[in-house]
Amino acid sequence: MWKSLTKSDNTEIVIALAGQPNCGKSTIFNAVAGFKVNTGNFSGTTVSYAETQVYIGGRTVRLIDLPGTYSISAIDVAERVARDYLLSGQVDVIINVVDASLLSRSLELTLQLMEMNVPMVIALNMIDDAQKKGMEIDIKALTSLTGLEAYPLIAVQGSGVHELFDAALRVSENGFRRVPPVYDRDVEECIARIEARYPSLLRERLKVDTRFVIIRLLEMDEEFERIVAEVDREFLEYVIENRRSLAEVHDWPESGVFASHRHALVLDLFEQVVSVKSRSGMGLSEKIDRFIINPVGGLAATVGVFFLMFAVSFWFGNLIAGLVEAPLESLGVFLMSHTSGYTAMLVSGVYDGFTAGVGIVLPYLVPLLVILSLLEDTGLLPRIAFMADGLLHRFGLHGKSVVPIIMGYGCNVPAIMAARNLEYERDRIITMLMVPFIACSARTVIILALAGKYLGAGYTTLIYLGNIAIALGVSSVLSRLSEDMSPGIIMDVPPLRKPYLHVVMRKVWVRIQEFLLFAWPVIAISSIALAVFSYVGIDEVINRVLSPITTFILDLPSELGITLFLGIFRKELTLIMLNSALNTADVSTVLSSVQLLVLVVFTALYIPCIATISTLWKEGGWKVALLSIALNTTIALVVAGSLAFLL
Amino acid sequence: MTLLELKEGDTAVISRVSGGKGISARMAGLGLHAGKKIRVVRAAPFRGPLLIEDISSGARAMIGRGIASHVEILDEKR
Ligand SMILES: Nc1nc2c(ncn2[C@@H]2O[C@H](COP(=O)(O)OP(=O)(O)OP(=O)(O)O)[C@@H](O)[C@H]2O)c(=O)[nH]1
Numbered sequence A: 001m002w003k004s005l006t007k008s009d010n011t012e013i014v015i016a017l018a019g020q021p022n023c024g025k026s027t028i029f030n031a032v033a034g035f036k037v038n039t040g041n042f043s044g045t046t047v048s049y050a051e052t053q054v055y056i057g058g059r060t061v062r063l064i065d066l067p068g069t070y071s072i073s074a075i076d077v078a079e080r081v082a083r084d085y086l087l088s089g090q091v092d093v094i095i096n097v098v099d100a101s102l103l104s105r106s107l108e109l110t111l112q113l114m115e116m117n118v119p120m121v122i123a124l125n126m127i128d129d130a131q132k133k134g135m136e137i138d139i140k141a142l143t144s145l146t147g148l149e150a151y152p153l154i155a156v157q158g159s160g161v162h163e164l165f166d167a168a169l170r171v172s173e174n175g176f177r178r179v180p181p182v183y184d185r186d187v188e189e190c191i192a193r194i195e196a197r198y199p200s201l202l203r204e205r206l207k208v209d210t211r212f213v214i215i216r217l218l219e220m221d222e223e224f225e226r227i228v229a230e231v232d233r234e235f236l237e238y239v240i241e242n243r244r245s246l247a248e249v250h251d252w253p254e255s256g257v258f259a260s261h262r263h264a265l266v267l268d269l270f271e272q273v274v275s276v277k278s279r280s281g282m283g284l285s286e287k288i289d290r291f292i293i294n295p296v297g298g299l300a301a302t303v304g305v306f307f308l309m310f311a312v313s314f315w316f317g318n319l320i321a322g323l324v325e326a327p328l329e330s331l332g333v334f335l336m337s338h339t340s341g342y343t344a345m346l347v348s349g350v351y352d353g354f355t356a357g358v359g360i361v362l363p364y365l366v367p368l369l370v371i372l373s374l375l376e377d378t379g380l381l382p383r384i385a386f387m388a389d390g391l392l393h394r395f396g397l398h399g400k401s402v403v404p405i406i407m408g409y410g411c412n413v414p415a416i417m418a419a420r421n422l423e424y425e426r427d428r429i430i431t432m433l434m435v436p437f438i439a440c441s442a443r444t445v446i447i448l449a450l451a452g453k454y455l456g457a458g459y460t461t462l463i464y465l466g467n468i469a470i471a472l473g474v475s476s477v478l479s480r481l482s483e484d485m486s487p488g489i490i491m492d493v494p495p496l497r498k499p500y501l502h503v504v505m506r507k508v509w510v511r512i513q514e515f516l517l518f519a520w521p522v523i524a525i526s527s528i529a530l531a532v533f534s535y536v537g538i539d540e541v542i543n544r545v546l547s548p549i550t551t552f553i554l555d556l557p558s559e560l561g562i563t564l565f566l567g568i569f570r571k572e573l574t575l576i577m578l579n580s581a582l583n584t585a586d587v588s589t590v591l592s593s594v595q596l597l598v599l600v601v602f603t604a605l606y607i608p609c610i611a612t613i614s615t616l617w618k619e620g621g622w623k624v625a626l627l628s629i630a631l632n633t634t635i636a637l638v639v640a641g642s643l644a645f646l647l
Numbered sequence B: 001m002t003l004l005e006l007k008e009g010d011t012a013v014i015s016r017v018s019g020g021k022g023i024s025a026r027m028a029g030l031g032l033h034a035g036k037k038i039r040v041v042r043a044a045p046f047r048g049p050l051l052i053e054d055i056s057s058g059a060r061a062m063i064g065r066g067i068a069s070h071v072e073i074l075d076e077k078r
């Protein structure tokens, strides 16, 4: 059967990158689109789809990066995003990205995608890893058995990407020859029986291939069952009847009988396509891995990583902040002496914002981002999850929450989204509510720049440990409130990979750009706004409204009300506005050590920033967002208030 | 016998994955079907998960103990 596409040349071609988690889809996307989406050596880096328009061979292509999915029967929220997109009928060509070094597992999805009857090419990515394993893949045989063109790639080095996209375009223009997977005779007869009764109404309702729908039904796909039940109950009954007898004949559970047949096909295909020569000996990364998965090595690595993350950020941040302080100050003096009136107010606002970025935020932010990026790229995250799982069980969570939690140290927003990888709603909600307690980079800057500088390393460490303890306490209480039990962790552990400098640099640069483009203007505008506020006297109103909290509970100067208020928009603002709110160049002259501690602890815990709240809302609904606000604010008040009272 | 009863270094063949559709689907997604020969590489501390290696492909995955108790195996050899 030939499927030809009668698209005129000027229409956009939609190409979707689909594949199992961690096979390099986003790396291929970035190779074509420039660095736009995040990549990382763990399953579930991408949790929502991304698209970009590119021009390839004179054609306009809309390229889609999807979250990884192990199979079409998506289990978690991220997988559902991929499934929904693939089933939406918008895709002209699928690029099925596979990790060539895990070909047998990957082919399970490949066969499912083939059943969809959409033009497709195979990207055999990570061919370098496959070679290291001594695998030889007969691409010609793969093509003749599946009818799909396949191309070897090392996406992270950019090799093979051109050929792949040329092929994808060719397939979209010339059509492709369908070679659907053929199952055992009784399975095929079962499909044929059902196909003969396939209601035409259903054909109109569902935009996807008939055979594909039948197979989905045979696999007990609940969503398809629901739709079919709406259209034709009797037909569904008929399918179920056939499914049951198929399961009985083969003595398999109904839910797994079809998958087991597909699995047999995959094994067969794999045998015909792959031959394994001798493996090369244990490489360096395997030796490191052997060390890390030991209890002692793992603990050392985990503690070491956290220590590095904060110690390096603090040390490097202080160094750079110290270096730029004097030049920035003289720039300020120069600007102030050359402006007056409204211009002075404007200039001083912009100057404050600029200084805050260069002098305070960036010096601490950059090293933190580099280390977080290394954590993502090497594959340490799943290993930390492995080590921490048992411990997290005591607090009602399990190891899979490690990824969101550690990502939270960068920014809470992607961290909350990363909770999409958790299979169980209960785990997902608890993780989402826990993440806002994790001190993100903005709050880390505050902790390092205030506590680190004025209170010393001991207190700073205590603040971080206390912060983690509170986060764990919250999850422990929440999990006790929930009736459900979590079955626990199942998670892929990819090999350790060496980080590529260009990837780390691009990742860090993208995040700095976000800071420059979004945060910096907000900071500058807030600086100006604060100047205007104090000119008009609004700041005093805000300060007075908040004074029960600032002066009564926290024992802080009421002038801090406005800075805490602005912190809701961007957490950095609390720190940046501190000097001007207190009207000093050195806050330690105005605030006592206890007050500094109370301020830092309060900002580390109180109400999540606007971006975090809106993400919580989107991901978990308004109840989760409101609960998070209430939890964070209450705990911040209690903890910081007790510190103020007791010390 | 279940996966939970294996010690570090033991190999076995998975014979059945029970415990609901979600668990068996996840296991299958990671290539851990019935008939697969696996090895327990490591058991994490504090009753943490088991690190399992699929012997034929070398792929690794961690499986929590709760789920491991649903994975039936044929013990091979020590
Ligand atoms: N050795 C090797 N590593 C690669 C190759 N392509 C990508 N990687 C690395 O593999 C890891 C996973 O890549 P991603 O692009 O994030 O994978 P993905 O398919 O988007 O993953 P999910 O979004 O989690 O589904 C990253 O650390 C990449 O640097 C390759 O060809 N060879």
Ligand SMILES: [Mg+2]
Binding pocket: A025, A026, A027, A038, A039, A045, A046, A066, A067, A068
């Ligand atoms: Mg991705």
